[in-house]
Amino acid sequence: MIEGVLLKGYGGFYYVFAEDRVWECSLRGRFRVKDQEFLPGDRVAILPEEDKATIESVEPRRNALIRPAIANVDQAILVFAMTSPKPDLNLLDRLLIQVTDAEIEPIIVFTKLDKYKDNPLANGSEDYAITTVYRNIGYTVFEVSSETGQGVAEIGARLTNKISVLAGPSGAGKSSLFNALSPGKKLKTGHISVKSKRGRHTTRHVELMVCAGGLVADTPGFSSLFLPNMKRAELTDCFPEFAQRRRQCRFNSCLHDKEPNCAIKAALEKGEISPVRYEHYLIFLKEIIEAERKY
Template sequence: MKTGRIIKSISGVYRVDVKGQMYDTKPRGLFRKNKFSPIVGDVVDFEVENVNEGYIHHVHSRKNEIKRPPVSNVDHLIIVMSAVEPDFSTQLLDRFLVIAHSYHLRPRILVTKKDLASDETQQKVSQLLNVYEEMGYKTQFISMHDDIKKVFLEWGDGLAVLSGQSGVGKSTLLNQYYPELMLETQHISKSLNRGRHTTRHVELFERSHGFIADTPGFSALDYDHIQKDDIKKYFMEINEYGEHCKFRDCNHVKEPKCNVKAELEKGNIAQFRYDHYLQLFNEIANRKERY
């Protein structure tokens, strides 16, 4: 019996890495019976059938799991945005951050294409990133010709997952780090202001002291697992100031003696963050009512 990590999954075949040695494995029928499927990132025990094939017998407990795209045991979630093409959007960023926090992950923000942005845009993006830095997020604002190895090293050891809008440069970053991969990239659609992401499955690539995952771009963010009353927990500063509201179940919308609104008036909470919170709260509240 051997133990390794699943680094790729296509058509029911799971490629497992055991200290650089690759095995193509399949799960035993027991998994299908229990309606449980291994996913990329899982640590598994498998029995070797021949030189490089085997059958998975056991999946170790996951410390965390992202549902879409499916990947487990994530150490660092890197939310990749771009300064331009597509334009930087705090609304979209906040939605990715909410998803990340809902999976109990502490995300890092990486903004690309600094070299393609005007001085005015660079200044605007930097100012917005300062707002997120003050909340406690780690941020990076990079040009596409920066030393990518240094960028990756800042993330620390373990499995790092790149996630974000299509066309922001995730595959380009990986191509710079791993030229031999030659991952396909596509130009940005001028009419849609976004790219068509060419990554169709999750795959892990080895890096110094761990792995990095390229994941398919999101065409829609999935909030089905999030309740409206939980949204406030996923906006860090709103959650913090909300501890001092008069009512414990305050959602910071129309309730009296709301500390969040008081801090908003003082300028301690960015107006755009509160607006995005309200937007998402109302979306999820309306969704639940429909069902």
């Protein structure tokens, strides 16, 4: 018996990565009886028989994302272009909340660094304004060019032995980054979607791929605009630069909106908190309060 990770289910078979190769597996009958649902990312034990194998057991999941449906995700690589398409920081902040709420480690990657340098707005130094804001908050941030290869190896080192999902808007350079990370195995760049043949529902095809010694899902999912179900007071925890200051607010229940003696607003006035991040916080707070009213 060997341990592996399920990459995808397709056409009644399951493809498992174990001992440095992919095994086409079928299921033991008892799994079919139990109507066990497998997800890419599931850790399984397989029994190889000649060239094929059977899945014998599956470990409990550490976590499971719904969109995309992947289990045991270690980290989310949030991919945004530095230049074009213009980075939608509202979406980035939303994704950071979704990822933090799901207890998955976020890694921010700004792509198309080569274009940024050509940009007359660039100041020519290594200090790129948009990346500095997120790095100062404490997030892990990479700047990369899939075109020149700059920064690619650093990201590759973060993928080894982990399960990662790539998320971010179409055109940001997710597939190009994947290709740069795994030369020889080319993904189509540009927008692709595969319709499920199972019914009228169209689902995105989700699979994990071997990449830079880890497993990566390149998926247009996970870019939903909805915030997870949370209480208004919990939103502060998803903004690390707010959370570290909240105990200095006058009121324990401070939502950092209209309350007096708010440490977050004081930090904002001193320029220690990004006005854009604060603006997004207020937008999200309003959405969460509206969602609370519906229940």
